Amino acid sequence: MLISPWRSIMFFLQSLLSGILTGGVYALAGIGMSLVFGVMNISNFAHGDLMMLGMYMAYFAFTLLHIDPYLSLVLIIPTAFLFGFVLEKVFIHRIISHPHQNQILLTIGLGLIMSNSALLGFTSDPKILTTSYSSSAVHIAGGISLSVPLLLSFVITCGITGVLFLFLSKTTTGLALWATSQNREAAQLMGINVAKMSALAFGLGTALAATAGALIAPTYYIHPMAGHTFLLKAFTICVLGGLGSVVGAGVGGVIIGVVESMSSTYLSSDWKDVVVFIIFLMVLLFRPQGLFGKKGEQ
Amino acid sequence: MKQVTIIAIIAGIAAVLPLVTGESPYFIGVMISVLMMAALSSAWNILGGYAGQYSFGHAAYFGAGAYTTLIMISTFNFNPLGGMVAGIIVACIIALVTGSIVFRLRGHYFGLASIAVAEIVRLSALNFEFTGGAQGILLSDVSLWGVDLNSKLPFYYGMLLVLVVSLGITLYMRSSKTGFYLQAIREDQDAAASLGINLSFYKNKALLISAALTSVLGSLYAVYIRFIDTSAVLDLRLSIEIILTAIIGGVGTLWGPAVGAVLLVPLAEVLRSNVIGEALVKHGIVSEKSGLGIFFKDNLAHAHVLVYGIITVLCILYLPKGILGLFRRTK
Numbered sequence: 001m002l003i004s005p006w007r008s009i010m011f012f013l014q015s016l017l018s019g020i021l022t023g024g025v026y027a028l029a030g031i032g033m034s035l036v037f038g039v040m041n042i043s044n045f046a047h048g049d050l051m052m053l054g055m056y057m058a059y060f061a062f063t064l065l066h067i068d069p070y071l072s073l074v075l076i077i078p079t080a081f082l083f084g085f086v087l088e089k090v091f092i093h094r095i096i097s098h099p100h101q102n103q104i105l106l107t108i109g110l111g112l113i114m115s116n117s118a119l120l121g122f123t124s125d126p127k128i129l130t131t132s133y134s135s136s137a138v139h140i141a142g143g144i145s146l147s148v149p150l151l152l153s154f155v156i157t158c159g160i161t162g163v164l165f166l167f168l169s170k171t172t173t174g175l176a177l178w179a180t181s182q183n184r185e186a187a188q189l190m191g192i193n194v195a196k197m198s199a200l201a202f203g204l205g206t207a208l209a210a211t212a213g214a215l216i217a218p219t220y221y222i223h224p225m226a227g228h229t230f231l232l233k234a235f236t237i238c239v240l241g242g243l244g245s246v247v248g249a250g251v252g253g254v255i256i257g258v259v260e261s262m263s264s265t266y267l268s269s270d271w272k273d274v275v276v277f278i279i280f281l282m283v284l285l286f287r288p289q290g291l292f293g294k295k296g297e298q
Numbered sequence: 299m300k301q302v303t304i305i306a307i308i309a310g311i312a313a314v315l316p317l318v319t320g321e322s323p324y325f326i327g328v329m330i331s332v333l334m335m336a337a338l339s340s341a342w343n344i345l346g347g348y349a350g351q352y353s354f355g356h357a358a359y360f361g362a363g364a365y366t367t368l369i370m371i372s373t374f375n376f377n378p379l380g381g382m383v384a385g386i387i388v389a390c391i392i393a394l395v396t397g398s399i400v401f402r403l404r405g406h407y408f409g410l411a412s413i414a415v416a417e418i419v420r421l422s423a424l425n426f427e428f429t430g431g432a433q434g435i436l437l438s439d440v441s442l443w444g445v446d447l448n449s450k451l452p453f454y455y456g457m458l459l460v461l462v463v464s465l466g467i468t469l470y471m472r473s474s475k476t477g478f479y480l481q482a483i484r485e486d487q488d489a490a491a492s493l494g495i496n497l498s499f500y501k502n503k504a505l506l507i508s509a510a511l512t513s514v515l516g517s518l519y520a521v522y523i524r525f526i527d528t529s530a531v532l533d534l535r536l537s538i539e540i541i542l543t544a545i546i547g548g549v550g551t552l553w554g555p556a557v558g559a560v561l562l563v564p565l566a567e568v569l570r571s572n573v574i575g576e577a578l579v580k581h582g583i584v585s586e587k588s589g590l591g592i593f594f595k596d597n598l599a600h601a602h603v604l605v606y607g608i609i610t611v612l613c614i615l616y617l618p619k620g621i622l623g624l625f626r627r628t629k
Contacts, residue, residue, distance in 0.1 A: 043409070043410070091611065091615070094615060095614065095615070098614075098618065100409075101346075101352040101409070102614050102618055104352070104354070104409060105541065105542075105545060105610055105614050106610070106611060106614040106615070108538060108607075108610065109606075109607045109608070109609075109610030109611040109614065110607070110611060111607070112538075112603055112604065112606060112607030112610065113604060113607035113608060113611065116600070116601065116603045116604035116607060117604060119600060119604075120600065120601060120604065228534065232413065232414070232417060235410055235413075236414075239407075239410065270421075270424075270425045271421070271425060273417070273421055274418055274421045274422065274425075277414040277415075277417050277418045277421075278418065280410075280411075280414045281399055281411060281414055281415070281418075284399055284400060284403060284407060284411055285399050288402075288403050288407065
């Protein structure tokens with residue numbers, strides 16, 4: 001049977017829009033990782049596990065305290081920030097001048113501790129966070145429908161990204177953070193306390209990871225090993241956008257969201273992650289500095 | 299004493315060990331795991347330790363060996379050795395693709411790209427039909443030149459042989475031109491390039507050797523266990539365990555990976571078989587009926603990865619050169 005052109009256009013638009021909505025949340029995770037990379041020059045392999053902790057925080061806030069997952073962000077963001085800040089002060093800052101493989105291994109170790117503690121504490125059974133609006137959708141013109149939780153997540157993501165940009169571009173602390181990210185030595189010479197900036201960046205990165213986790217909690221299975229998939233996605237996003245570029249990570253996130261959604265629609269959802277990783281390798285092959293990265297750093 | 303002599307002596311002791319201890323299947327089983335991890339980690343060390351290129355995706359080569367061998371045996375009636383050779387070819391192709399993409403780049407990129415390649419291989423094995431998908435591949439009886447492959451001993455000696463070969467290559471690397479080039483690349487890539495060393499050629503050479511050895515171990519493992527699926531042979535966890543073993547023993551040292559395996563594999567075995575949980579209950583430290591007792595009994599068996607995580611963090615913070623690094627400092 002021939003599908004009418006009208007329907008296939010709608011099909012395409014539907015896929016594009018849901019891709020953009022999911023991509024927004026990916027962007028948030030990517031921005032967190034890119035911020036840490038930019039300021040500290042560390043690939044944070046615990047990022048996915050921090051997202052997983054955010055998912056569990058949203059889950060327990062909902063089941064134990066009966067707080068709506070989106071409202072619980074008010075609690076999750078400061079808690080996660082504090083957690084990341086302490087992690088940096090206790091572990092990460094000690095290896096900031098080590099070879100990068102040691103940094104990767106330390107964060108892998110921290111990630112293993114987090115995911116396997118979650119496995120011990122919360123068991124391996126996947127948990128599902130079902131809100132009253134979990135399966136409801138908004139219908140817009142032409143039979144396109146958008147899932148309510150995804151739409152809410154996207155709106156919140158835009159809000160948080162906006163606030164983050166205002167912070168980075170308007171406040172003194174934010175500008176200091178931005179400067180450290182551009183050139184750590186020069187920033188230090190200008191009297192910026194780069195050690196404080198590192199802890200701040202890691203705290204912010206953790207808060208963003210946990211927020212992304214909490215935002216996808218209502219639409220994904222929550223389990224201790226969930227971080228694994230998101231870690232690799234966050235890396236792809238960062239490399240695509242240019243390691244260390246916050247704007248790039250935002251754009252990269254949306255691109256990856258759309259690519260995933262398109263490949264599940266037109267290929268098969270089993271292969272969508274493969275497509276994402278192939279794009280990752282293509283970026284390394286043809287444009288290793290990423291879309292927004294500075295040339296010559298790779 | 300020369301290192302060659304030490305390798306020969308230790309290999310000799312390991313070779314007669316099963317004759318002395320008798321064929322306790324459990325002991326031989328644990329020894330096979332130790333030898334396999336020591337060999338995997340030594341093979342990884344050729345690339346990671348001497349060329350300074352940390353691969354976080356060595357499971358791809360292990361899995362390539364394992365999958366190719368079993369597919370060749372069960373579908374095309376190859377004998378296990380033929381399957382092993384086919385596995386080496388597939389692993390080398392994957393290695394060449396990875397190497398040609400990322401060895402032009404430096405720093406974080408090789409590590410990230412090696413994970414991406416390994417994940418592509420894993421997801422492909424999970425989604426294609428000829429690899430058995432999520433169910434994996436089961437192998438029925440197999441024999442080679444009348445040797446009984448139901449016994450564990452052929453695999454014990456197989457793993458030992460690969461370990462000795464890996465150590466031999468590492469030793470050769472330390473005093474050959476290729477080895478010096480690789481160490482120069484590890485210490486300062488730009489300086490090495492300015493002296494006329496072809497960076498990507500030598501990095502690819504190290505990667506190919508490492509991948510081929512890893513793939514042979516994958517083939518041995520697959521025929522030994524006779525069942526493989528993606529979570530057993532292609533998981534990121536395996537890649538990380540290989541690195542941890544090298545790190546804990548000492549990266550870039552001849553014996554580091556073997557020392558790491560001798561320490562970590564039995565530890566994992568102890569945790570997995572839940573000896574600690576049972577001992578706590580037995581000695582009355584924790585009552586069997588109490589909540590804590592039940593919790594320990596149910597969960598401590600899964601805790602070995604958690605312990606790996608804690609060891610990694612402590613090792614990077616306090617012992618970044620590994621256990622052998624400790625001795626080196628006092629020299």
